[in-house]
Amino acid sequence: MSDRDVQGSTTRSSPLLLAAAWIAVGIPMLWGVMMTVKKAAQLFR
Amino acid sequence: MAGLLDRERTVAGPGFNRWLVPPAALAIHLSIGMAYGLSVFWKPLTQVLGITKPIEGDWTITQVNLTFALGIFFLGSSAAVFGRWLERVGPRRAGVIAAFCWGGGFLISALGVRLHILPLLWLGLGVIGGCGLGLGYISPVSTLIKWFPDRRGLATGMAIMGFGGGAMIGAPLADILMKHFASPTSVGVAETFVVLGVVYFIAMLCGAFGYRVPPRDWQPEGWTPPATQKAAQTKRHVHVDVAWKLPQFWLLWGVLFLNVTAGIGVLSLASPMIQEIFGGRLIGVAGGLADLTAEQKASVASIAAGFTGLLSLASLIGRIGWASASDVIGRKLTYIIFFALGAVLYGLAPYAGNHGMVALFVALFVVILTMYGGGFATIPAYLADVFGTAFVGAIHGRLLTAWSVAGLVGPAIMSYIRESQLAHGVAPAQAYNITMFILAGLLVVGFVCNLLVRPVAERYYMTDDQLGREARPAGK
Numbered sequence: 001m002s003d004r005d006v007q008g009s010t011t012r013s014s015p016l017l018l019a020a021a022w023i024a025v026g027i028p029m030l031w032g033v034m035m036t037v038k039k040a041a042q043l044f045r
Numbered sequence: 046m047a048g049l050l051d052r053e054r055t056v057a058g059p060g061f062n063r064w065l066v067p068p069a070a071l072a073i074h075l076s077i078g079m080a081y082g083l084s085v086f087w088k089p090l091t092q093v094l095g096i097t098k099p100i101e102g103d104w105t106i107t108q109v110n111l112t113f114a115l116g117i118f119f120l121g122s123s124a125a126v127f128g129r130w131l132e133r134v135g136p137r138r139a140g141v142i143a144a145f146c147w148g149g150g151f152l153i154s155a156l157g158v159r160l161h162i163l164p165l166l167w168l169g170l171g172v173i174g175g176c177g178l179g180l181g182y183i184s185p186v187s188t189l190i191k192w193f194p195d196r197r198g199l200a201t202g203m204a205i206m207g208f209g210g211g212a213m214i215g216a217p218l219a220d221i222l223m224k225h226f227a228s229p230t231s232v233g234v235a236e237t238f239v240v241l242g243v244v245y246f247i248a249m250l251c252g253a254f255g256y257r258v259p260p261r262d263w264q265p266e267g268w269t270p271p272a273t274q275k276a277a278q279t280k281r282h283v284h285v286d287v288a289w290k291l292p293q294f295w296l297l298w299g300v301l302f303l304n305v306t307a308g309i310g311v312l313s314l315a316s317p318m319i320q321e322i323f324g325g326r327l328i329g330v331a332g333g334l335a336d337l338t339a340e341q342k343a344s345v346a347s348i349a350a351g352f353t354g355l356l357s358l359a360s361l362i363g364r365i366g367w368a369s370a371s372d373v374i375g376r377k378l379t380y381i382i383f384f385a386l387g388a389v390l391y392g393l394a395p396y397a398g399n400h401g402m403v404a405l406f407v408a409l410f411v412v413i414l415t416m417y418g419g420g421f422a423t424i425p426a427y428l429a430d431v432f433g434t435a436f437v438g439a440i441h442g443r444l445l446t447a448w449s450v451a452g453l454v455g456p457a458i459m460s461y462i463r464e465s466q467l468a469h470g471v472a473p474a475q476a477y478n479i480t481m482f483i484l485a486g487l488l489v490v491g492f493v494c495n496l497l498v499r500p501v502a503e504r505y506y507m508t509d510d511q512l513g514r515e516a517r518p519a520g521k
Contacts, residue, residue, distance in 0.1 A: 013062035021068035021255065025075060025207070032213030033361075036354045043351035043407065 049254075052135030057257035063192040063265070069255030070185030070204035073140055076245040076252075077147055077181040078211015080120070081357075083113055083170065085216045089223060089232040093161055096232060104163055112154075112171045114453070119175025121449025124183045127176075128442020129285055132435075136184045140253025143181035148246025150174025155238035179445070181249065182208065184256070186425045187438030191259050194434075195268050197426035198376070202368025205422040209361035215241065281506040282433030284515075288440045293431050293501055296494045300380055301424050302447035302454075303491030307387065307484040308360075308417025310455035311410060314463065315356055316349040321473040322398040322406070333474060352407065359411040360418035367419025368426065376427040377495060383416040384492035391485035395478040421448075431501060435512065458483065 048054060057063075090109040092099045131139040150173040157165025185204050193200035219237055226233030270280065288294050311318070324333040327348045328341060337345065371379040390409045397406040424444065429437045459480055466476040507515075 012060040013065055018062055018065055021065055024251075025068045025071040028075065028214045029071075029207075029210050032210055032215075032217070033358065035217045036213045036358050039354035040351045040358060042347050043355060 050134075050138040050141055052133075052137070052258065055135050055137045055256055055258050056260055057263075061257055063259070065255065066185070066189060066192050066257060067200065067203040069252045070189060071207040072248050072252030072255065073143065073181045073184060074204050074207025075211045075214060076248045077143070077178045078208040079215030079219075079241070079245070080113070080116055080174075080178055080211070081209075082212030082216035082219065083116070084110075085219050086223075086234055086237075089234050090158065090166075093158060093232055093234065096229065102161075104166075108163060109166065112167055115167055115171030116175040116178060117452040118449050119172055120178040120182065121446045121452075123176040123179030124442035124445040125179075126442075127180055128183055128439035129436075131180070131183060131442070132187060132285075132439045135258060136188045136256045136438075137253050139180045139184040140249060140256060143177045143184060144246050144249030144253060146173050146177025147181060147249060148177075148242045150177055151238045151242025151245065155235045155242065158235040158238065179442070182445070183438055183442045184253070186441050187434070188256060188258050190425060190429045190434050190437055191263075193265075194270070195265055196369070196372050197429055198368040198371040198423055199365075201425040202365045202422040205368070205425075206361055206364040206418075208421070209357070209364050209418055213357060213361070278430040279433050279500065279506075282435035282512060283431075283440075283501055283505050284507055284511070285436040285439040285443070287505050288432045288436065289443050291501060291505060293498055294440070294444070296498045297424065297427060297431070298444055298447045299494040300427075300491055300498075301420065301444060302451050303487045303494065304380075304383060304387075304417065304420035305448055305451035306455040306458070307391070307487050308414060308420070308455070309451055310459040310480070310484060311413065312353075312356060312360075312417075313456035314459045315353045315410075316346070318477055319352045319406070320345050320349045322477060323401065323403055324474065326401050326403060333472070335473075352410075355407065356410060356414045359414035363415030363418035364422035366415065368422035371419075371423045371426060376423060376430055377498065379419070379423055380427070380495040381492065383420055384488045384495060387413055387416050388485040388488040388492070391481045391488065394481045395475075398474065398477065431498065433506075435507070435515075 087106055087109050091103055091106055094100055094103045127139070150169045150171075153169030153173060154166045155169075157163065157167075157169055186201055189200040189204055190197050219241065222237040222240055223233040226236035283291070319327070320334055324335075324345070325331055325337055325341065328344045330337065330341060334342065334345065367379060367383075390413050394406060394409050396402075397409060425437060425441050428440050428444065432440055462480045462483065463476050466479065467473065
C-alpha cells in the first residue's frame with residue numbers, strides 16, 4: 001500500500017517538509033535517548 | 046486567529062501526506078512528557094531561600110512534590126471533561142490551548158518561585174499545566190487513528206512514545222539550564238522555568254498547527270478493510286455518552302488501571318529498591334547498603350540512577366514496539382501477554398533478588414516496563430476497535446482517569462508495604478518481596494478483565510441518522 005495517500009490527488013506534500021518535520025522531532029529525541037543511555041551505562045560498568 | 050483553529054480549516058487537502066501528522070503529535074507529546082522529568086526541580090526548589098542548603102521558610106520535598114500529583118490528577122480530569130469538546134472543535138484548537146496551559150503553567154510557576162509563593166507553583170504546573178497535559182495528551186489520538194486505520198497501534202504508539210521521551214530530553218536540559226542560571230542569589234529554577242515554558246509553548250504551537258484531519262470517508266490508497274479482519278474491530282460507532290456506561294468501558298478502565306498501577310509503583314521506588322535489595326553487590330562489595338562507606342553508597346546510588354534511566358528507556362521502546370505489534374497480533378492478545386507475562390516476571394523478581402542475580406533482576410524489570418509503556422500506547426487503538434473511531438478521543442479522555450487513580454494507588458502500595466515490612470523487622474533486601482507478589486496479583490485481575498472484554502451489543506451502536514445528527518465533522 002502506498003503511503004503517499006489520498007485519492008485522486010494532484011498536489012503532494014513536499015518530501016522536504018516531511019523530512020524537516022521528522023528531523024525537528026527526531027534530533028531532540030535522539031539527544032534525550034543518548035543522555036539516558038549514558039546514564040543507564042553506569043549500571044553495566 | 047479563531048478561524049485558523051476551526052476544525053474545518055484543518056481538513057487535509059488532496060495529496061497531504063499522512064506521515065506529517067505523527068511528528069506534529071510528537072512535538073506536543075515530547076513537550077508535555079516533561080511532566081515525568083519535573084522531579085529534577087524538587088531538590089533545588091527546597092533551597093530557593095537558602096540557595097546552597099534549605100533554611101527556615103524553604104519549601105519541603107513533600108510540598109513541592111504535590112505539584113506532580115496535582116498535574117497527573119488534572120491530566121486525567123481535564124482529559125475526561127474536555128474529550129467530548131475536543132471531538133467537536135478538532136485537535137488544533139485543543140493543541141493550541143494545551144500549549145497556552147503547559148507553557149503558561151511554567152511561567153506562572155516561575156513567578157511562584159521568584160516570589161516564593163507555593164500556591165502559585167501548584168497553580169502553574171499543577172492545575173493549569175495539568176489541564177495542558179490532559180488536552181495535549183488526547184489531542185492527536187483520534188486524528189491519528191483516523192489517518193491510520195490500517196495501523197492504529199503504530200500511529201498512537203508513535204505519539205505516546207513522545208510522552209515517554211519528553212522527560213529524557215527535558216530533565217537533562219533543565220539540569221544544564223539550572224547550572225547556567227545558578228548564581229549566589231538564585232538556584233536557577235525560575236529562569237529555567239521561563240526558558241522551558243517558552244520553548245514548550247513554541248514547540249506545541251508548531252505541533253498544533255501541523256495537525257490535519259482526514260477528509261470525510263478517507264482511507265489509505267489501495268487499502269480496504271479486510272473482510273475477515275480482526276473480528277473484535279468494529280466498523281461502527283458508539284457514542285461517548287453511551288460507551289462509558291457499558292461494561293466494556295469499565296473493563297478496559299480496569300485493564301489500564303491495573304497495568305499502570307503495577308508499573309508506576311515500580312517506577313516510583315526503582316532507585317531505592319535496587320539499592321536496598323542488592324546493596325554492595327552492585328559494586329562488587331559484600332554487605333548491605335547500611336554496611337557501605339559514603340563513597341560506596343554514592344557509587345551504588347549512581348548505578349541505581351542508571352537502572353531508573355534504563356527503565357524509562359524500556360517504557361519508551363515498549364510504547365512504539367508493543368503498540369505496533371498489536372496491529373499484527375490484536376489488542377486483546379497483546380494485553381493477555383502483558384498480564385500473563387507480567388505476573389510471571391513479578392513473581393520471579395523476589396527469586397532474582399534473594400539470590401543476588403542482578404542481571405536477571407534488571408532484565409525482568411526492563412521487560413515489565415516495556416509492557417507498562419505498551420499498555421499506555423495500545424489502549425487508544427483497543428478503544429477504537431471496541432467502540433469505533435467517531436468518539437475515540439473523548440472515550441480515551443474518560444479512560445485516562447484510570448491513570449490518575451493508578452498514579453496515586455501504585456506508589457502508595459509500594460511505599461506502604463515497604464514501610465510496613467521494615468517496621469516488622471524484615472531486612473531491607475526482602476522488604477519488596479510481598480509487594481512483588483501483590484503486583485503480580487493485580488496483573489492476574491487485569492488478565493481476567495481483559496478476557497471479559499466482548500464486542501459491544503448491536504443496540505448500543507449509533508445509527509447513520511444519529512451520526513448525522515451529531516453533525517459529525519470531516520473525517521468521521
